[in-house]
Amino acid sequence: MEETPYDQIDELFAKIRLLLLKVRQIDPTTAEDMRSLLAQLEDYVESQFIEYLKLENQESKKMQAYCMKCRAKSEMKNAKSMTMKNGRPATQGICSVCGTRMFRMGKSKK
Numbered sequence: 058m059e060e061t062p063y064d065q066i067d068e069l070f071a072k073i074r075l076l077l078l079k080v081r082q083i084d085p086t087t088a089e090d091m092r093s094l095l096a097q098l099e100d101y102v103e104s105q106f107i108e109y110l111k112l113e114n115q116e117s118k119k120m121q122a123y124c125m126k127c128r129a130k131s132e133m134k135n136a137k138s139m140t141m142k143n144g145r146p147a148t149q150g151i152c153s154v155c156g157t158r159m160f161r162m163g164k165s166k167k
């Protein structure tokens with residue numbers, strides 16, 4: 058399984074929690090304060106990570122189009138809806154592989 062940034066952050070939190078156990082033996086009051094701060098931080102990171110996942114989902118919804126240069130279907134970057142001269146919707150963007158402009162009939166799924 059691929060490691061997400063959140064896994065790395067989670068690992069750091071686990072390390073801090075371990076250190077916190079040591080601090081608690083020396084200074085229980087400070088350890089308690091740190092623990093509540095850590096909990097707030099974890100909540101914050103988690104909410105940020107949910108936002109990040111949402112963004113990533115949007116990315117994966119990016120549309121595919123046929124690239125004339127690659128001679129294959131590839132992901133369309135910077136997809137923009139446009140209207141053709143005949144009034145029908147189309148989507149224009151850039152091939153994520155070679156950077157060539159690509160074009161596709163139909164609206165972008167945004």
Ligand SMILES: [Zn+2]
Nearest residue numbers: 124127152155
């Ligand atoms: Zn291409």
